[in-house]
């Protein structure tokens with residue numbers, strides 16, 4: 458029997474799919490959906506829209522007669538309904554995923570498991586990838602008003618440090634040089650184990666073969682002196698993604714965030730002065746975002762040394778406090794606000810790249826006559842070359858700054 462894994466959502470889900478793949482013993486993995494007898498849908502439920510995409514996908518493939526199993530965050534919110542409607546033959550929660558080999562031999566089960574465990578699987582190889590994603594924790598103790606994640610992933614708990622080190626050692630020995638630490642709330646790492654993200658990083662940096670470590674995302678309130686001391690370490694990527702979500706103090710209060718704009722700005726300035734590119738998440742159009750508050754946010758964001766932005770227009774997620782908040786922001790207004798923030802950060806990004814500095818690039822892929830990778834500042838780099846560069850590290854001294862990225866000949 459051939460199994461196809463369809464993954465929706467974030468990196469945590471991508472990692473969970475890898476865990477399931479490495480736990481499959483009696484099945485073959487299909488690279489394409491059409492070659493499969495069984496489809497495992499690793500779902501996302503972050504917004505009502507995400508739920509809709511999963512439901513549409515399941516509706517589409519039910520017609521093909523394949524057996525469908527549902528897992529991931531959507532198992533907790535939509536599992537019961539899809540199972541009741543017989544759209545899926547089995548539903549299992551995160552904690553059950555390492556049992557996937559046995560579960561796929563069964564039908565008619567609904568096993569959500571618990572939201573306290575963290576799997577112990579060590580993934581030794583990420584097929585076709587030059588960078589490895591390492592899940593270091595699961596769950597979140599924050600309760601941002603718009604977010605369903607803590608209810609479907611549970612409270613924050615950290616992976617055992619020795620297991621993480623073992624995993625990275627193994628991947629580094631297999632030729633991986635770049636590691637991206639991921640999780641639901643990466644910066645909370647270690648709180649439940651009497652350690653910290655900084656301590657973990659320090660140990661990871663000592664592993665032979667580790668050239669660059671990126672941190673998926675970190676909260677401003679989680680950056681302490683111990684973390685700041687690591688900024689000059691040679692293996693730290695010169696880019697941090699620090700989740701602001703908004704730059705109006707009132708909006709941050711409405712969103713039940715723990716960060717404060719004036720402190721965030723000080724922090725960003727401090728880190729940027731150490732040669733870092735800085736990215737953030739930002740939500741436009743959350744309920745309560747009046748024109749006045751948005752303008753205040755724009756005025757503030759102009760002051761931030763931002764180089765990257767992961768922008769979202771607010772999307773309702775039933776079951777969260779924000780879902781019933783008023784006044785709502787009309788979709789077209791939110792879209793315009795999105796463009797305003799996007800333009801500001803795009804200009805800041807180009808200004809950052811115009812101050813040219815040598816780039817260290819890990820070449821990830823080759824497409825349309827260019828090699829492609831990211832530099833240490835997490836900017837895209839397109840390289841023209843007659844050499845076979847895929848999977849290699851290259852140092853770029855001369856390059857041209859274009860809107861979509863840096864261009865070089867090597």
Ligand code: SF4
Nearest residue numbers: 597599600601604606
């Ligand atoms: S920090 Fe906030 S937005 Fe992020 S997962 Fe936790 S509750 Fe959700």
